[in-house]
Amino acid sequence: MIIENIIANIDDFEREELERRHIERVYLESAHLLKRIQRVKTDHGNEIGIRLKSSRELTAGDVLFMDEKNLIMVDVLSDDILAIRPGSLKEMGTIAHQLGNRHLPAQFEAGEMLVQYDYLVEDLLKELQIPYTREDRKVKQAFRHIGHSHG
Structure with missing residues (x-):
């Protein structure tokens, strides 16, 4: 899967909307939030390519993928x-x-x-x-x- 756009931020969603989805996280070092192109793995072992079309930087909580059952979001290491x-x-x-x-x-x-x-x-x-x-x-x-x- 190649991610080219950020859908939203986790803070933009209602709690009920999040509770009905399975959430996977991509853990990044804070310095990697600046990278527009990178290959990452979710906490469930799924490999994802990120190739952002816009110059927008990633932030903690950014939603990279979402469908009716699943959601993949960015989380940041301490x-x-x-x-x-x-x-x-x-x-x-x-x-x-x-x-x-x-x-x-x-x-x-x-x-x-x-x-x-x-x-x-x-x-x-x-x-x-x-x-x-x-x-x-x-x-x-x-x-x-x-x-x-x-x-």
Whole structure:
């Protein structure tokens, strides 16, 4: 089976609609959400080719296939992250500036700044006394590195 379009996201469906379908999952590393062409296996061992026509990236919960009985969706493996919880605007500005200078991709979720684990960033957070935790957490989107130079 070749998937060329994403049907919807699992969050768009009513609970009753999902309960009457058998759900298979394709587990991806968050970095693989950026790949438009890839071969994957579901948790039931079914092989699927993904060749997206649009430039849209995959996100957790994307439905790749659905019929009356079955549904195949994308799920994401946990990432080793730092969940940063600045206590003030000054702390947020300080850490955002420091991480921006390193061109480190970040995501924001429920008052937290999420970055992939890096021992140097952890040392910086300790030094600046900015509250954080190290966690294994599923993120909905890939951490996107943006190319840039100070040329």
